[in-house]
Amino acid sequence: MSAAEQTSAPQGAELTDRDRRILELERDWFRAQGSKEDAIRDRLGMGSTAYYQALNALLDNPEAMKADPLLVKRLRRLRSSRMKQRNARRFGFDTP
Template sequence: MLYSLGMLSADDLKILNFEASAPRGVGAKEEAIRATFDIAPVRYYQRLNLIIDTPDAMKLNPTLVSRLRRRAGKID
């Protein structure tokens, strides 16, 4: 999916909401990703990394997105 300014899909919002309450353990989180989204964790993280680069995601939940960007090494 290509992203442009002003576009967060319903799936994008679901991913951000999931991140806000996702299990902390890696194994448990990967299992929850598969069960919730029916995609491989690698695909989930690829999409999440695109989402957290959008201005709309930052506007929606700046605390969460900032934390995710720091974790991904995207904050200066």
């Protein structure tokens, strides 16, 4: 991978090839054989930690929203839901 592919584009900048491949993987990883972590490693050559850090940053990029609004909105909802669950557990509230 080139240096440009290693880092995500700054917010508001065009998506990098890696960013587009991350969105593509999120769209259809469940069709791959094996686990999502295997798909991440095989298709992107990344570890899962780096992948999820890049994905999280990508979800806040307006260009990602333009590229695939349904996917980005769905992933933002999942992220928000998980964050609420973590905070509820941390502060001792029951989660539904």
